[in-house]
Amino acid sequence: MTLIKMPALDENKQINREWANRLVAAKCVWLWIQSLVLVFKKEGIKGSAKLLAEFDGDAESLKNLAYRLYNICDKRNLAKEAASYNEIVVEWQAILGDSVKFKRKDQTVEINLF
Numbered sequence: 001m002t003l004i005k006m007p008a009l010d011e012n013k014q015i016n017r018e019w020a021n022r023l024v025a026a027k028c029v030w031l032w033i034q035s036l037v038l039v040f041k042k043e044g045i046k047g048s049a050k051l052l053a054e055f056d057g058d059a060e061s062l063k064n065l066a067y068r069l070y071n072i073c074d075k076r077n078l079a080k081e082a083a084s085y086n087e088i089v090v091e092w093q094a095i096l097g098d099s100v101k102f103k104r105k106d107q108t109v110e111i112n113l114f
Contacts, residue, residue, distance in 0.1 A: 020054050027057070033065050036095075037084045045091055049098030059099075063092045 023035055032055060040048040052059065066088040073082035088095070 020051070024054055024056070029057070029061055029065050032062055033069065033085070033088070036062065036066075036088055040087055040091070040095075041084070045094045045098060048088070048091075048095045050102050052095055052099035053102035055099075059096060063089060063096075066092075 023031060036048050036051060039051050043050075052062075055062065066085045070082050070085035070089060073079075073085060
């Protein structure tokens, strides 16, 4: 298996479209959480919300997995990793709320193009 290293954010700190397209195609909740954690560390709530707007599955499953991973890391004394997942869980409502705004903007753009 060959891993392709692709940055989540481009040089302008925008979501890398190729990377986002691969993430959407993968439909892997674990990969989504890892990606949200990475983007959250670099771009905070807004960046994570923008990425989450691309997710078309059950967003609650992402939060639940982040919480589960937090618990696992916490029990294994992996404080740094636990904190990363905990940030996502703690800020989930803000991330989710902002992601809806990004989805609406995308829909508005699509409507205006036609």
